Amino acid sequence: MLSPTSRVPRFRAPRSRAVPLLAAASLVGGLVAAAPALAATPDNGSVSDTSTSVQWSAGPFAAPNVTGTTGDVTCGPGLCDDFALHVTTPAGYGDTHQLTVKVGWGNAAADFDVYLLDHSGAVVASSASSSDPEVVVVPPTSGDYTVRVVPFAPLGESVTGTASLTDVPANPAPGTATPPTFSQYGAPASFARAHDAGEPSIGSSHATGSTFYQALYDTYKATWDDTVSPSKVTWTDVSATPAKGCATGGSTSLDPIGFTDARTGRVFESQLAGKTSLMCYSDDEGKTWSPSQGGGLNSGVDHQTVGGGPYSPGGIGALPTSTYPNAVYYCSQDIADANCASSHDGGVTFGPAIPMYSLLDCGGLHGHVKVAPNDGTVYVPNKSCGGNQAVAVSEDGGTTWSVRKDPASTAGDSDPSVGIGAKGTVYMGYQAADGTPRVAVSRDKGKTWTDDQNVGASLGVHNTVFPAVVAGDDDRASFAFIGSTTSGNYQDATNFKGDWHLYVSTTYDGGKSWVTVDTTPTDPVQRGSICTGGTTCGNDRNLLDFMDATVDRTGRVEVGYADGCTGACAQPGGAQNFDAYATIARQQTGNTLYAAYDALPNLTPTAMTVAKAGGLYATSATVANTGKAPASGVTARLFVDGVNVATSAPTDLAAGRSTTVAFPGVRLAKGTHAVAVVVDPDGRIRESDEGDNRRQTQVTR
Template sequence: MFIRRLMKYSTSQSFRLRVMLCALVVALLCAVAIYRSVGVRASDPANGTLTLANTESNPLTYTAGPFFVSNQTALTGGIIDGVGQQCNPTFQCDDYTLIVNVPDGLLDTKEIRVIVAWGKPVSDFDIYALKNNKIFTSAGSSMNPETITLPAVSGVYTIRSVPFTVSGDTITTTMFIRDKAPTTQPSTETPPSYRNYQSPAGMGDGAGEPSIGVNWKTGKVMFEAKLQTLRVTFDDTVSPATATWASVSPNTNHVSLDPILFTDSRTGRTIVSQLFGTTSLSSYSDDDGATWIPNEGGGMTSGIDHQTVGGGPFHDPLTRNQSGPVYPNAVYYCSQDLYTAFCARSDNGGLTYGPTIPIYTSIDTCSGIHGHVKVAFNGIVYVPNHTCGLNQGVAISEDNGINWRVSKVVDADTTNAIGDSTPSDWDPSIGTGKKGTTVYFGYKNGDGHPHVAVSYDHATSWSYDQDVGVASHIRNIAFPTVVAGDEDRAAFAFLGSDLPGDDPAAVWYLYVSTTYDRGRTWVTTNITPNDPVQRGTICSGGISCSGNDRNLLDFIDSTVDSQGRVLVGYADGCITPQCIGGGPNDFKSKATIARQTGGKRLFADFDSASTLTSGASLLAETTNTSDRMLARIFNAPGARSARSNAARINRSPSLTTARKGS
C-alpha cells in the first residue's frame, strides 16, 4: 500500500514502519521549530460558484500560497473522522469553498474537473474534496498537477489543498465542467451466471485484498487470505458443484505488510509472497500447497511497498521449451518505492531474482503505486498504473523486463481530452488474450465509473474506451480486476454502487462485465444481487483511514480455469443475516469465490459445456507422457446431441491447441 496514503499495516507486523513514522514525527517537529512565522496567503478568491458557463475555456480559478512548511500529518494518522489532513497554523493547508449550481439530470453526461498545479518540480501537493465534512474524493500521488473529478450535481464542496512537500511554492487551481464521452450500447449477449462459494468457519476469516489462481494441470484453485493460503477443490460431478477448502499455508506465512499469491496456470507453480520491507518472505509450490520451497522473495533493491508477482513465457529471443527440464517461464517481482517502481526477473521460477530495474523514467511519468504485473503469452510484461499525469497508463516491457515504456490510456482524438482516462484511487488491471495480441485495461475512471479500454497493438494505442456501468446505473466502483481468455473474450469484475463518491448510504455489489467481440461491447451483470458485499463506504486511504471501512483493503482478483470459467476471488464485508437484510455493515472480510456456472466461457471451445440446460457433466482429466486428454460424460436422459457435440469438440485439433497454449 502506498506509504503516503495507501499503506496499511498491523501493530504486530510493522516495527520498520513505526520507526519510519517516528522519524517523520521528529521531522515535522523540527519543521515547526524552524518555522519563521511566514504567513500563508489563503485562497484568492476564497469561494466560487461553478455553473454550465464554466467550461474548460472559461474555468473558475484561484491561487493560494506561498507554502513554506510541509504537511505530512496523514502519515501519522492526521486524517480525523474522515475530514482530511490536519489543518492549522502549524500544519498548513488551504480550503476553498466550491458551490456547484447546475441543472438536474447531468450526472451521467457531464463531469467537473478540479486541477491543482504548482511551479517547482521538488514540491508536491495533495488535494481533497470534502462534502458534509467528510472526504468525498481525493488525489495524493506524486504527479503535478493533481486532478480529481466531481459529479455534475449541485452541492457544496470544500477543496482542500495540502502541501505534502514544499519550499515556498504557490498553487493554481482550475475548475470546469465538461462533457463525458458518449455512451456505447451494451452487448446483446446473454450474461453468464455465477455461484458464490464462501470459505468455511475458521478459514479465510480475514481475507482483505485476496489473490486467486488456478492450476490448469490439476484444476485446483489457490486463494490467499492474508497469512492463510487456501486450496479449493470443486466437484463438478454434482449440480450445483461443491467446493472443498483446505489450509495449505507455507512456513513463510508468519508476518506480512502485504500478501500476494500468483499461480502460473500452465506450469502449475504457485508463489506466495508476504511483504517484509524491501523484500518479501516467499515460497513456491508445484503440488498445490502440499509442499513448499522457500525462495529469495524479490530483487535485492526492490521497493518498500505494494509488491506484485506474475509470470509467463519469455519474450524472444529468450524463449524456452515449455516441456523441457528447465522451468520454462519468467517470473517478475515488482514493487513501488514512493516516487518510482521497480521490477526484477527470475529465470528459475522464482527461486532467485536478478537486478531490479525502474519501470518509470521520471517522477512526472507515473506515480509509484501500481497494479498487478501481467505477462502475456507472447512474453510482453504489463504493469498498470492509476495516475500517469492527467491519465491512467501502463508500463510495458518487450525485452524481458530490461527496458520499459509507458502508454497512457487515451483515445486517438488529440483535439480534446473527452474519452481519455482520468486518474483515480484504485489500481487498474490488465488482461491479455491467449495469443497476447489483445490487451484489456479495466479501471475506475476519475468520475468513479467502471471503464474498459482495449488495445490491439501491445498497448501502443487504445480503442473502445467505454463506461460499462451505464445500463446498471453504476456510479462508483472499487477493486477493478480483468482476466481474458480467447482474444475476443474478457471479463472485468469490480465492486459497484449506484451512488457517487464516498456516500455512507452506498450499497456495494460484485459485478462482472464480459465481452465476446474483442472489447467493442460489454454485458454487465450483478452477481451478488441479494447479498451485498459492503454497506457504507470503502476507504482507499490506507493508514489515514479513521473508521472501520478499511476492512476490504486494496483489491480483489480474478482468473480463468482451463475450461474458460471465470473465477473472482473477493472478500465479503457483509455476511450476517442482519447486514444482508439491510442492517448495518459487518465490516468483515470473508474469503469468497464467485465461479461461473453458465453462459459463454472465455474459451469458446467449451461453450457447449456451459450452455447445456439439462444433465450434469463430469470433466475428467487424464495425463499421459505426450498430451492431456479431456472427456465429458453426460448422464441426463435425452442428451444424445449434447454428447455428440461434446465428442466432436473434444476431438477437434483446435481444442488440443487451446489446451496447450491458451
C-alpha cells in the first residue's frame, strides 16, 4: 500500500486500474519470453468523406508493455502495435462529423490502451481505461496519424481496430430557463489543511441547513446567512479527532470520503485502510464523534464511497436494527471486482460486502453511491462497462446487483455521477470519449436511457473532468463539472495550455433541456493539464480524482471542489501553482432544485376604472407584478356579466413593476352589470399566489 502523503495518492495499479487476478501469472511469463506481436493486418489505411471506415487486426500479444504503466508509450518488439492512418476531409466537415477509433478484443479480462499520435509523434488523444473496446473520438482533421495499441494485460489476446468518420450526435437546443448564479466561498486560511483539499466530499443537513465539506483528515462545517446577497458563510473546523471520540481521526488515510445524511443530519467521515475503512460519525454536527465498523468483511482496497437513504421494500432482511431510519452503504473496489456492504443500524456496523460486478462486466473504478429517495434503489455509476457508461443497480437493499448501460454513451477517464429525483428519475453525468460533458436520463432504474446530450456545447466546452450530479424534484437536476474550452489531450502536461473553470448545468424539465453556466468566469480552477491517470501523474494531479455536489434544504446547489489556481495564478497570465484550496460554489439566484422555493411572479390588478365616453363604457386596469421574478407574455381579459369581451396584447412585466391595460369601450344595456378584469386568464404563468388575479366592480346604466 501507499503511505499517506500530503496529497493522499489513491491506492491502485498504475494507469488508474486494478490488474485482473487472471493476469498475474501471465505478466511473469510474458516478461521472461516476450514473443513479438504480429504486425497489424493491414498496417495502414485511409478514411475520407467518401470512404468512411477502415479496419485492421493485430496480435496475439503475450507480454504487457511495462512502459505504458508510467504514461510512456515507447514500443519494443512485441510490446505494442502501430497502424498508420491517413485522414482526408473537406473544409467544414468537422462541424458535423468526428473521427472515432475503436479497439476491442475477445477476453474481457484482458486490457489494452489506445493512443492516437499525430505526424510528429505527439499524442492527440488516448483511451487508457479498463473498457473493451477502448474508444477515441477526435475532430476529423486531415492528416497522417498513428493508432498505437499498448498491451496493459494482454493475456495472449489479439485486437481488432476500426477507424471511422461518424456523425456528431444530434444535440437538442440549450434550455431557455434563466440560469442560476453562484458565489464562491473559500475556507479560512487559518485552517491548517485548507490548501490540501483534493477530491473533496460535500453534504447538506436538511435538518439544520449546515453544509459539511470533507477532504483529507478534515471536516469543515459551513453555516449560511441568506438574509443578505450574496449569502455570508461561517466556517468551523469540526474534524473527527481522538479528543472528540474518534480514536482514528486525523491519523492515517489512503483515501478520504465523507457523507451527510440529509434527512437525519448524521455526518460520516471515512478514511481508507486497506480492505476496510477507519470511519466515525457525528450526530451533533461534529462536536463529538462515534466509531463505526467502517465497512463490511471482504470490502475492497480502493475507491471507497459512502451513501445512504431509505430501505428498499424488496430488500432481504432489509429492516433497521436500531432507531436510525435509513440504510447506509459502504462500497469499494477490489482487485478483480467491486463490492458493497449495507448497514442496518445507521452505519455503526456493516454486513458482508457483496460483489456489484467483476472485471468481466466493468472496469474496477466506480463513482459515488447514491440511494433513491422514493424507494431505496441503490446506484453506483461506472465509467467503462463494455465501452459504455453504466450504473450498477440494486433494487433489494444491496443483496443483488445488475449492470445497466447507457448504449448511447462512450467510456471516459473520469468517474461518472448520478443524481436521483424525488420520484426516482436518474440523471447520469459523464465525461465522453471526446472529452465533452454529457448527461443521460433514465426513468426505469437504468434499464433504458433517453435525452443523452452534450451540455457543454453552448459554451464551447471540449474537455471535462470530475462530474458531480445532484437532483431535487423529479424533473430538476444539476450537473457540475470542471471544464475547458481548449481542445486536445488535456493530460499532456507539456503541450496542453487550456484554462479550466467550474461549470454547472441545470435542467428544469426532466433532462430534455439544460442551461449551463460558467460559475468561475474570471477565476480559473486550473491552468494547463489535469491528470486523471492515478498515481503515475506528475504535479498536475493536485486536484486528485473527483469533486462532489449536494443540494441544501431549499434546493440550492452546492459544489465542493478544490481550487487549483489561487493567488497570482488566478490573475491574467498567471502561472499555475497546483493548489488544492477547499472551496464551495453555492447557488445565489435563480430557481433551485425544489420548485416549492422558486422565486415566482405574482400578477394582480391593483386598480380598475370604468369610464363612460358617449354611449360606450371603457375599462382600464393597473396590472402589477408583486412577486420576486419577472413574468413574460402577461395578458389581461375583460369580462362583462361573465362574458369574455376582450383580451389585452401580451407584455413582459419585471418583478415590482406595473403597467396600465386599456380595453375598448363596450355598449351596456340599462341595468346593473358586473365588470371584471382577470390577469393571466388562462393560467399559463406559475405564480406565488394564484388567488389574486381578479378585480371586479359594478356599473349601473
